[in-house]
Amino acid sequence: MPEIVVHSLPQPLRQAFSEAVASRVAAGALGDTVLGRPEWQLPERLAGELREALGMPSPVRGFRVVRGLFDALPAPGPTPAHWSAADPHDSAGHDVALALAARTLGRVFGWTDQQDGRIVHNILPSPGYEEMQVGASSTVPLAWHTEDGFHPERADLLLLACVRNPDDVGTRLAGIRDARLPEGAVAQLRRPLLVIEPDDSYEDEDAEREERIGMATVWDGEGGLCVRYDPSYTRRLTEDGEFAEAYARLSEAFEECGFVVPLEPGDLLVVDNDAVVHGRVAFRARYDGNDRWLKRVLVRAPRVRPGRERREHGYHQQQVAQERHLLAAGT
Ligand SMILES: [Fe+2]
Numbered sequence: 001m002p003e004i005v006v007h008s009l010p011q012p013l014r015q016a017f018s019e020a021v022a023s024r025v026a027a028g029a030l031g032d033t034v035l036g037r038p039e040w041q042l043p044e045r046l047a048g049e050l051r052e053a054l055g056m057p058s059p060v061r062g063f064r065v066v067r068g069l070f071d072a073l074p075a076p077g078p079t080p081a082h083w084s085a086a087d088p089h090d091s092a093g094h095d096v097a098l099a100l101a102a103r104t105l106g107r108v109f110g111w112t113d114q115q116d117g118r119i120v121h122n123i124l125p126s127p128g129y130e131e132m133q134v135g136a137s138s139t140v141p142l143a144w145h146t147e148d149g150f151h152p153e154r155a156d157l158l159l160l161a162c163v164r165n166p167d168d169v170g171t172r173l174a175g176i177r178d179a180r181l182p183e184g185a186v187a188q189l190r191r192p193l194l195v196i197e198p199d200d201s202y203e204d205e206d207a208e209r210e211e212r213i214g215m216a217t218v219w220d221g222e223g224g225l226c227v228r229y230d231p232s233y234t235r236r237l238t239e240d241g242e243f244a245e246a247y248a249r250l251s252e253a254f255e256e257c258g259f260v261v262p263l264e265p266g267d268l269l270v271v272d273n274d275a276v277v278h279g280r281v282a283f284r285a286r287y288d289g290n291d292r293w294l295k296r297v298l299v300r301a302p303r304v305r306p307g308r309e310r311r312e313h314g315y316h317q318q319q320v321a322q323e324r325h326l327l328a329a330g331t
Helices: 011-026 044-054 094-103 183-189 241-257 309-310
Strands: 006-008 063-067 106-113 119-122 143-144 157-164 171-175 193-195 218-221 222-225 234-236 259-263 268-270 276-282 293-300 319-321
Touching: 011 044, 011 094, 044 063, 044 094, 094 106, 094 157, 094 293, 171 218, 171 241, 183 241, 222 319
Parallel strands: 006 063
Antiparallel strands: 063 268, 106 293, 106 319, 119 293, 143 276, 157 268, 157 293, 171 259, 171 276, 193 234, 218 222
16 A cells, blocks of 8 residues: 655645635635636736645656645535535635636536536535445445546546545545556456446436447556546446456456545545546445535546547537636626
């Protein structure tokens, strides 16, 4: 298990960032609107300092934990029971802080059909979802997966920020570069012999009727071996036994090298979505307003992916640009 280094934002930067967030919230900014107005962007110098302090996950580790982003923000209200019940005004400080921070790392986006097109997602347990393979589950472990593995324009960086986690429910990570895989298995997994469909957090009834364009599970990227993996929503396009064996071996390898990242309120986890798969341990939801509550933001900071991905339709899921909410912001 890799040592988990927690990077703390320097105090002067915390102060300057907190003040910048507070002034934007006072002016009416929300997580979904703050990136839509030029005057709400961070001053260049502050953005540069923040970007440097946040840093990019190293190619070796594939993740980074940063503490101090939510300092001095008013305590959020109770954890809602469903993402749609999260009032963007109630946690505007957290949402604005996360959106502004994410923007320093790349282009922020959401999905039209996910969480109503919001830019800042709410990840919390919801009644009725306990056993599903979505972020709102609880009593089942959330299986290893690449975020939005079904889409060629999926995030390069996945940002998870902890608002509340009184039961220390662990976020799990496993890196493809740590996975012990025989060369033969890697060679098999390079073959584009499966498709990943949108997960159940998307409003998409027609995914299984779409043309099946084979996807490779691993490939060589700039930082090393990369992965695209979501077995819960995968269909294999082959009966080949060697491929099946390699795919099963990959699952075992993630179990062997996987580890838990404990997240405290105010912690930001930045995950390289090409290098590391993520999941979550099982837990019993309280549904009393004190449940684990993460904020999620997706960032494109494009690296080279296999050229064949450009042929994919992505199940026609459309991205919502960070600027989409310009009109909503009243400009
Ligand atoms: Fe996820």
